[in-house]
Amino acid sequence: MSINTVYVKKMKLTKNTNRVKKKNENVVDSTFKYNQLAQKIKKDFPLLMSSVKPLFYLDSTATTQKPEVVIDAEAKYYLTTNANVHRGLYTLAENATIQYENARAQVASFINARSEEVVFTSGTTASINMVARMLESQVREGDEIVVTIMEHHSNFLPWQQLALRRKAVLKIIPITKEYTLDVDAARKIISAKTKIVACTYVSNVLGVINPIADIIGMAKKVGAVSVIDAAQAAAHIPIDVRKLDCDFMAFSGHKMLAPTGIGVLYGKRLLLDSLEPVNFGGEMVKEATLQNISWNDLPWKFEAGTPNIAGAIAFGKAITYLQGLPQENVHQHLRELTTYALEQMQKVPGVEIIGPSGGNVVRAPVISFTMKSAHPHDIAQICNTFGVCIRAGYHCAMPLHTSLAISATARVSFYIYNTKEDVDMLITALRKVNEVFA
């Protein structure tokens, strides 16, 4: 064989390999640049990989699955470090305290807050109820509390009840026909009478991302306290409380990979300092005599009783895990997945998206919908037979559903571990719904 022939053969080989490689790349790259990344991430979640029947988990807006590292962190705490925090003087208790406070520091840095501004609670609901109680004495008869029509019950009922107790007026910011917050209406509703503005960052039904900085700005302008429900946002949007300049923010660990039962109430230091605690017990006092009491320093003043230590530590681990992912790629993937799902879903006859469905709208990976052929419960039931987990009902946002004159919706939502295959199986299931109810 001459050198020339060998050279030519080699050329051919290289050419062929290149072509094959290119073809494969095209298959992967066409719409989903980062689907493989999501497939890889999925492998970190034991539940998603272990179920006997294939699972297409599309309900992360309700709660996310937990990666092995988070489950291990919680177990490891009980196996190696379990002791009550801030009390014992023995090494075990000191270690527990250090880990618990480290977790707080991590959460604080995650939202660009100071550690003393991060109060651990059992979740968003507990956080909002607590801040409503903390602000109660400042609300007087005739004052106005402003919320939006798209609030989850956890950011609606505490304010409604507070308004009832204090004879205050509850004002509601509506949404536009395009399902976005009616900012013009907000500008009119938020007035000198407004004492509190409570608004969600991201709707758990519509998937819209609210112009939260504008809303906070409006509240600030009239001297009202702003309370932001970031239960959905914390999982999908980088949060900077300094930049947003909100007074309070609430979110939960379990919607961003951490266990249930751990959440956060962020509050500006000056406000937290001036407000009285609403839960009383161990840990939250410096000195308690029969006559006098002096509260503990921030944030412990607001953490009466033994906290969810293991949960907090595992929350810290969840943040470490999330921060270890290639952020931009993960977000890009979720955007592509949402766009793809919206496209595919609307190709299924009878599907109506309850939320912005155009290609250019920036939205969270939460999609609510109805189908002409079937009730949302029946849609969810049939999806379940395919292993597709979706939610049906009010999604704890009855005022929104009532205002839209919809009795219920079905909802899919995506997170870092969801892949194109999950969406494809959803579409198969939705087509089956039409078949069954044809």
Add this chain to the structure above:
Amino acid sequence: MSGLLVNDSRREVKSETVDDDMYQENILDHYKHPRHKRALTSCTFQHHEVNPVCGDMLTFYVDVANGMITDISFSGHGCAISQASASLLAEYLYAKPVLVLEKLKPEVLYELLGITISPGRVKCAMLSFVTVTKAYENYVSGKKTDTKIKVK
């Protein structure tokens, strides 16, 4: 825990494996063509119930003469299971002695439905039962019959 990891090939699902047991012909027929679905303008007793979880709403109307159910109907909206169950129950109760309502058991409705109801759908299936029995209870005890009471 890594031992639990399963190869991704398991993701191939064949549609034959899909279990549609809950949506049998009879259920779908009653859902699509409900019997006795109309509001009675006047009746002996009526009652309205809401399933707060999914927003299903149901009102049952019962007309009684000489101890017999001479007319029965329902109105409202909801999923296939709750609507079919209301239709089946109305059909079952029509022209029966009103005393049947005294002894009505959930089992009767389950038998009428003839399908296995998953735990998540029990409230859907039972909404008609709760509505009609509550209507009767209120009627017997002389209470106002059109109050909203949440299904527990």
